[in-house]
Amino acid sequence: MHLFFLCLILGVSVAVPPQEKRVHHQRDLSDHAHDDVHGFQYDHEAFLGKEEAKTFDQLTPEESKARLGKIVDRIDMNKDGYVSHDELHHWIKHRQRRYIEENVDKHWKDYDQNKDGKIAWIEYKNTTYGSYLDDSSNDLDNKESYQRMLRRDQRRFEAADKDGDGIATREEFTAFLHPEEFDYMKNMVVQETMEDIDKNGDGKISLEEYIGDMYSPEAGEGEPEWVTTERKHFQDARDMNKDGFLDASEVALWILPGDVDHADNEARHLIHETDKDNDDKMTKKEILENWNMFVGSQATNYGEDLTKKHDEL
Template identity: 50%
Template sequence: MFLKYHLSLLLILFIIKYVASKPEIVPDLHKQHLNAEHHDLQYDHDKFLGEDESKVFDSLPPEESKRRLGVIVDKIDTNNDGFVETEELKKWIQYTQRRYIDDDATRQWKQHTFDRDKNGTISWEEYKKNTYGFMDDMDPRDIEREDDGFSYKTMLNRDRRRWAAASTGDGETLTFEEFTVFLHPEDVPRMRNVVVLETLEDIDRDKDGKISVDEYIGDMYKHSENEEEPDWVVSERDVFKKFRDHDGDGFLNKEEIHEWITPKDFDHAEAEAKHLVFEADTNEDNRLTKDEILDKYDLFVGSQATDFGEALTKHDEF
């Protein structure tokens, strides 16, 4: 759970940085998928297929990937006009996002068999025992020992704080819906303060309660001695100064972090759909044919329209 939790948070930050890098400039959305001067295909794959499915899809031979992608394209084209419009792609991405979240929550709910008394809720004590019970036999020094800024004690406390925020009742028990919010808080309005705080805790290495430009960059790029920063890093420094640090003091406070990771009127699914159309639309008519998508199959089978990797291998229709 410790590793899975940490990786989930890293994924949140990854989405924030590479999809919402410049939410104020919609035409530049495709540029946000550039990392270290190469196109970040894995993010596109996870968005199009879904996180679980993209892992399976990536293991398929190219011809099988194309065949199954063709089946997906037919499903996305809901009006059967032979074209995939941005809105159709957006709805598909929203569907795969929601499916991944629901499947993950269901899997964890069943896997840990929290609700042994069948009352439809999980208590914090049940969750704590099942997830952190191993700590009872650990040396207290090992519990508090930090590894890259994280310790078991830190993660336990963060889970407890997130658990209380996810609850709409007494803060001690969660329904399945609240448990889903606990696992995937990133798009839930009442959880935004928790997500902001977790982001600050992860990036604020000197623990001064704010994020410096070097901490902001350091979370994306590890500088090597005598190495010149690549252009995308120089650009990110400029983004920090012009779009993130509103008061110009050289740091991001909690309010500025909030605006960064939960930008107003920014739709991640729409941004990804526009990006995919931009990358694959060879005749520039702002819509995609099946051939255009299949010609760029390496973009889509590593995209959120394929949260579908698993579906591509499991479903009978393939």
């Protein structure tokens, strides 16, 4: 969901802008449904982070439990033998933040061309778009598409650049790549979402535009049940003033619900399911007895993770 991935063309570091992408929802802890009846994938990704959750199938249950035990020792920061809500909440927040930091790290060296520890707009522009706008081999539609993306990137860069000096610090560049994580970027997130879904440009999102953004029916295909559910959700929950459209304020409530702390909710959920003696904290034994909820058979880059120092986690 976040910005552009670089490509190398004939050995020259120039990025080809892909299709415009957006909707910057406030990130949940997992893209999976939180439904423990049908599996614990949501809990795995919440506890371990999305990227780490991809390689756990390589581990046996014995390896899983052994490595989980070492993770638990790290979560227990005060070394009292228990994992409290605060400690688990901190851990889950950290795992999610680490995903963002690693994503920024991945792009930083490509964009910071003069290696001064900052990224100027011109550095980002040249690295991302290079000579594509001037390339005579590109057709008019491509050039116009690139121009739209360039204007959109520049607008977002300027919004992220708090002091307006045209140069992004690491924090400002993080806000540029991940605007949904920063309060001062919320208006930009809503504006981009509106522009992407509002196909007729009337400044509001109709039910047809809302559904069309997520579903394109095949010829002769009946509408899936989830689409019918989304229609009802639009009418009953998203369209607050019942005028048949979503305006900017309603879109903001949809994609950036400010009062939701997913990490806090997940910490409470894991403790509720694991804390057998109801003392509102977990022992290592309780966690290991319920290991499949935390790591199951799919989930972390533990081998790499456990070689890192505690202060890196």
